[in-house]
Amino acid sequence: MVQVAGAPGQVVAPDRLDRMTDAMTHRGPDDRGTHHAPGIALGVRRLSIVDIAGGHQPCFGEDGAVAAIHNGELYNHAALREQLRAAGHRFTGRCDTEVLPHLYERDGPDFPTRLRGMWGLAVWDAARRRAVISRDRLGVKPLYYAHVGDVLVFASELRALLASGLIPAALDFEAIAVYLTLGYFPAPATPLRAARKLPPGCSLVVADGRVRVERYWSYPRPAPDPSLTIDDAAEGLLEHLDEAVRMRLMSDVPLGSMLSGGLDSTLVTALMAKHTSGPVHTFAVGFEGHPNELAAARRAAHHLGAEHHELRLPGVMGFAGFRESIGGADEPVADLSALGFQSLSAMAARTVKVALSGQGADELLGGYTKHRAARLAAAWRHIPGPAGVLPALISRHGPRPARRAAATLAAPTPAERLLAMSGRLDDPLRAALFRGPLAAIAPGAALRVITALTTTPAALGIDLRAPAPARPGGQLPAALDGDLDSDPVAATLFLDGQLALVDDMLQYFDRASMAHSLEVRVPFLDHEVVEFCATIPSRFKVTAGLRTKYVLKRAARGLVPERIIHRRKVGFLRPASGGWLRGELGARGGAGELLFAGAPRFAEFLDPGVVRALAAAHRDGAGGGRDVHLLIAVLVLEVWLESYLPSALGSGG
Template sequence: MCGICGAFSASGPPPASPQVVARMQAQLVHRGPDDDGMFLDDRVGLGFRRLAIVDLDGGNQPISNEDGNLWLICNGEIFNAPSLRRQLIHKGHQFATGSDVEVILHLYEDHGEALLEQLNGQFAFALYDSHKKRLFCARDPFGVAPFFYTQVGKALVFASEIKAILTYPGVVREVDLTGLDQILSLPGLVSPRTMFKGIHSLPPGHKLVADGRGTRSSAYWDLDYPTSAAPAQRDETFATAVCEALANSVERRLMADVPVGSYLSGGLDSAFITALMADHSVDPLNSFSVSFDQPMFDEDKYQRLVADRTGSHHRRTLHPADHISAALRQSIWHAECPVKESYNTASLSLSAATRDAGVPVVLSGEGADELFAGYLGYRYDAFRAQRRQAAPCPAEAALRARAFGAADVFYEKNLLSHEAQRRNLYAAPLAGDLQQFCFSNTPLVDENKIQGRHVIHQRSYLDFKLRLGDHLLGDHGDRMLMANSVEGRFPFLDRDLVQLVTQIPPDQLLHGFEEKHVLKQAAIPHVPAEIIAREKFAFAAPGSAFLLLQDCPWITDLLSPATVRAQGYFDVAAVEALKQAALNEPALPSGGAPDDALLTVLSFGIFLDCFDMPLLGPGGA
């Protein structure tokens, strides 16, 4: 993974000078500390910061094709590049580097935008076609790699992180209230929304084209579950196929000219990946974990169990609760959004330790819960379906239909009652205008991929769209990894594996109300029985109550009535009530509750300060 940035305009003056591109690059040094590159002409300015993973000596970007009419910058990896490269060479294409992403240029020469159908990887790229005066951009199917963009006059401005876009002349900083409402209502932001009004996130599985006809984006891939059950097969058949596909995915993601390690959480997903890495004789096999000084959060026992079984060189990073407040501001700066949990600070500590150990690439287990029905919500859905619960009231049904594509879909919470809670939390002027920026005003997902599907598949689709792409892979994953120049790779998010699992009947994914049934069966020969039998343990870290009890002056100030009133986004009395409630339940972890609204208020205050955002209260903008 690297950092890309730039600007394009099909007409008018050049969209970027070397100085402008350099300023944007400077905001992405943490994403690419090893090298940089730049290309400019009268229509485009492209900037690149490199984290050297493949072809260490010759893989810097931008890269051009043989004729010099195509220029590419790409953040990410193309895991099936070796086979694509052989095919392209056979057709007569000439490669200038050993970089895996160069295949994109030559595929474009042969197939145009349809090249995306052939890529298996994690990527966000911008490809400039000087003959057609066109910029062609795309983001991988699951959203591992970020891509943000905005329009400034005639210029399309883009970057791997929003902080680079903010340096471009003419970009206005304004809070996107719908983005804030998404964070309060959902696991996190949902593309194309960001916390910055007018700055968009290209959704996973989407492409974007800018030329003389304007700028337009569209989907090129989406998760698509069948509308009827797959033919019955034996459990062993599914388990064998899943194990083989996952092993192939892990092998593809070992492609690197630098050391590759794994993150061990103590759960099934990361344990299985680490075990498969050991099967592929990764030497040395490095594994990393984070632990806490409070037993209720710590998983060290299970992490050690897997490390001993696989023979990995395991490093444990202690993240004491009193370190959270010190790292919170840094985590918000990199996430570029408020959060409702403090675990991102632990992720920062973990990536720092990984980088210090000289391992710039790690494999991790994200995506397994969404793919194999791993969250508790899948059980609840199955219980509700079995008991044939009464239909929601008309108002609730309307909200669900608008947000989730179907009136009978329940996701996380009752939307009607939660709307009342948010209205109480917002400052009076915003509360009165809530219907103008409410997160459910616009559809969040493609309703055609929800309707007619099994309830387990419905939740899986929603989890991929509302939880995984922009939150777990975004502010929680990519941004916390790349803050310390570490690339994350996710074997469960492989197009071949995902296509296989979508065809597994839902009653095998959640078999007898046992989550991840098929994955557990597949893991039996590879993973300790204690890990397979273990109940799901959600990522958790000390929440807002712990932060209040530390009595940090800056936290006290950010949550004070005077500061909350000056910010003008939240109601002072409501915030005071949240503070009192948190102090009455000081042991409650943020990861153990669906929402830590007070931590969202606190982190939003940090966000306003970090990015010099306008205030709405007395004396504000």
């Protein structure tokens, strides 16, 4: 917590800071540190990975005027330490956090640009009364904040922010409207009006009586290099990924790999094996009765000489486990994949403290069905005559199941195309479902969020309560940059990397793994890998023949068996979502008791009758599964309102 202005004083009572810090014991069960001084209070929990004995936090500069706390890993800390030592800085240990106060002393608030890794961190400069609070470039680690009165409260999890006792429970209905459309809360939005998420690549600077958000890195816009051949691209990608994997093997504790048996995780594991002397520990989980990749993971582990661990669960988690996962998720994320990742993290944590994952490859290199759809949309633009306008007609007047595909082909802007592919609500259903404070919100909140990313390269997020910019017909302005308009595949990947990747997948990856005190590292999301991928032409990612991740498949040759390279992708639990929900809606004590309840928490802003009708249609098999993702979003939100929020708010009392 930082005092923003006024004469410096105590910003929080010591017992309240302890309560906030200990709300995140799972993130760091090995050590605990606090620091109180006029105008500042810092608390940290540590998961000891490097310099286990000597890495106590906060860390200080030589004269004690600069303090730093940090959640995550800085993979280039050894090189930075040598630079700083040569400039006269003195160190007492090997912990990566120790470089932060010295780096700040040398470079000032720009110091995050020198870091390579994943982090949520804070540096306090007592002499200048300045705080710099920073989140890593890709958003692998979370960071929440709230400016309440004259105090800025910040934490790695929303539950710690709420434990301050300063955050009111008022909901942010504009953000909830976006969540119900997308299935997650895009930064800076959270479910609460008072709380924000710091966007990736940004720092909060508290100085001179003000709080400002400064961007130090922007997600790279598509910049295809016309001189690259497919072989050049594959070779360059493998070189960057190999370096990223090697850097992420930095550890004083056992580490392993989350191995699904697919291309991405198998390639990461193969590169790990290249740089380690003993067998790599690999971990896989699957659910009986649902598509899983256990056999493929077993074959991949055998090929790589790994020491393999697998967990076969009797079925998708029951409703009690689902409730527990919502509490661990910290904010609502409507993605059942989190259930499997909880079990995978729990198993891995029994053997290792650190695990590498293949997460991010699909969003960088085009691994999803929607990326094939974007390639088709690019081709459709060149169809002349009446056939070219057919999708627009179907998207407005056709049967509901056909409207999504048609709207994808007909979308005039990248933002509208992504919403057509990924949105859970169409206009008629939104009008029927929303009531009260949601009904009062102008349509288009999700579209405004996505459009802001296409029109403003350095956007710090969008104020959802601001009026939507309009053009004739009530539509949003087209993207200002032709690079996104001209290449639907590149545009979709650019948006995926800043939206669902961060606030859906990385969000549940972080919470599920850290709930078990397991650190997960993601080499594909090394910022230098991401920047190189922006230079690869999209035709090398998704080909005209609709082959996905083509350049990665070329890069993996010789390291990964051909049958793994060309295996069909198996979605982790998403294909099972409809069956899981149908069973829970009919089970005693299951989801039905919440969605069919007479007075659910969501009744303030959603029509319970519409929700019950959608749930009954899905339970009885009459809905064709088309509303399953919306129903899961409503269910997750209801459990969060019923269980998580009262508990987290109570911890601040």
